[in-house]
Amino acid sequence: MAFELNILPGGGSPIFRQIVDQVRLAVATGRLAPGEALPSVRAAAEKLLINPNTVAKAYGELAREGIIEGQQGRGMFVAPPRQIYTKTERVRRLTPMADALVNEGLSLGFTPAEVDELFQQRLAKAKPPSPSGRNTP
Amino acid sequence: MAFELNILPGGGSPIFRQIVDQVRLAVATGRLAPGEALPSVRAAAEKLLINPNTVAKAYGELAREGIIEGQQGRGMFVAPPRQIYTKTERVRRLTPMADALVNEGLSLGFTPAEVDELFQQRLAKAKPPSPSGRNTP
Amino acid sequence: MAFELNILPGGGSPIFRQIVDQVRLAVATGRLAPGEALPSVRAAAEKLLINPNTVAKAYGELAREGIIEGQQGRGMFVAPPRQIYTKTERVRRLTPMADALVNEGLSLGFTPAEVDELFQQRLAKAKPPSPSGRNTP
Amino acid sequence: MAFELNILPGGGSPIFRQIVDQVRLAVATGRLAPGEALPSVRAAAEKLLINPNTVAKAYGELAREGIIEGQQGRGMFVAPPRQIYTKTERVRRLTPMADALVNEGLSLGFTPAEVDELFQQRLAKAKPPSPSGRNTP
C-alpha cells in the first residue's frame, strides 16, 4: 500500500502547503516510515492535476526541513528522524497556531472549557496510530 | 478606559486580520460591551501608523460578520450579541485549526503532552479578563 | 548607501543560491543590519537582468531560515538575530564543507599545513569588519 | 590490501563525484601509489550497487585530469605524479571554497574560533595515512 497525496483544489491553503502538511503529518505519525519513497514529482503532478513545479516546491521545502531527502535520480525518500530546530524556535513556530485556535474558538462563542474539550479530542485522535513516529526522540 | 488596538507590524498575519481578530476576541470575552464605540478609522490609523484603508477593511469585515455596526457619521459600535452559527457549524470551523495545531506540534518533534502544555498556557492567557462575555448564549 | 546584489550569470552555482549566500554573508558580517530593507523582488530582478521568480525563490529561502522577514506589502527586511538550528544540525551542515575544502586542497597537491594557512587567511579576513554581527549570540 | 571505494548513497554529493574525490584524495595522500590498479568498472559497480555508467563517468573525469590512465583492455591505473596547475592557479581554485566555509559557518551562528575548531578536526582526520604522498612537489 503506497502513500497517496490528496488535495482540495479550491481550498483554503495553497496547494504546495497542503502537500507539505500532508507529508509532515504522515511522517510524524509514522504512516510514512523512514526510507519509504514518495510519489515522483511528475507522477504526483499528474495524479493531482497540478503543475510539476508545485509538487517540486513542496518537496523542496520538506527537504530543507530535513523531513525527506532526495537520492540522485532515484526520487525522494523519508529521512531518518532528526531534531533540527532549537526548543526556542519550535515554541516560536507553534505558539501562533495555539493563539489562533484560542482566539477563533472564543470569537465563535465557545467557552475556554469547550475549546479545550475540542482540542483534547483532536489531540487524542492523532496520538495512538504511531508507536514509532518521530514524536519522542 | 477606552478600548485600544495593538498590532505587531513585522508579521505573522496581515495587519487587517490582526485588527479583526483583536476586536472579535474583545467582544467575545466582554472586554468590549454592546453599544461601546470603537476608535475611528482615522484615529486608529494614526495611532498604529498604518494606512486608513487597512483599518477600514478590518471594520468592514467585522460589520459583515455582524460583530459591529456603523452609525452614519458617528462611527462604529459593538452590535448586540447575536449567535450566527449553529453549534455544528462552529465545531466544523474550529476543528481544522485544532488539527493543524496538533499536526504541526507533532511534526516539530513535540510530544502530545508538550503540545497540550503549550496550548493550556495560551488558553489561560486569554481567559481571565471577562466573567460575562457572549460565551454561553 | 543601500545594499546591492551582484551575480556572475555563467557562474558555478545557481543564481538564486548566489543571492542567498550574498545576503547571508552580509547579515552575518553586519554589513546588513537588522531592520534594514532589501531590494524589492522586482527591482533586484531588473538590475540583475533575471526573472523575478528567481529573486523571490532566494528571498523565500532566506525567510524560511529566519534571516529576513517580509512585512506585508512593504518589502523584505533583515530580521533580528535568532538561533534556529540545534548545535548538532549546525555542525551537520558545516562539516561537509570543511571536508570538501580539505579534500580539494590535498588533491590539488597542497600539504595540510598549506591548506590550514590559506584557511586561516580567509578566516581572518572575514572576522574584523563586524563588531555587532550575529556571530556570538 | 587492495584499494576499496565507498559511497554514501543518500547524499550530499553525486555518486560519481564521491568516487572522483575519493580516488583523488587517495592518490594525493599516497594511499594509492602510481602504477597501482583501480577496481574495474564492472567490479566497482557491483560492489557499490550502482550503475556501471556512473563508475565509468567518474573514471573518465579522473583520466581527463591526468590522475589515472587506462591501459587498453587491462583496466585503469594510477598515473605517475604530475603537477598540472601552478601555485597561483591552485590557490585561485581553493580560495572560494575556504571563503564558502567561513561564510556558511558565520551565517550559522558559529564564532570564528568554532569554525576553526571544526576545520582543524576535519583536517586532522585526513592527514595521517601517508607521510610520503605527492604533497610537496
Added chain:
DNA sequence: GTGGTCTAGACCACG
C-alpha cells in the same frame, strides 16, 4: 507599490 502562488514549458545533471 509589495511579495506569494500557480501554470507552462525549457534545459540540465544524475543514474
Added chain:
DNA sequence: GTGGTCTAGACCACC
C-alpha cells in the same frame, strides 16, 4: 527515468 533551475506571464492579497 529522477529532481533542480530558470524563464515568461498570469492572478491574488496586502498596504
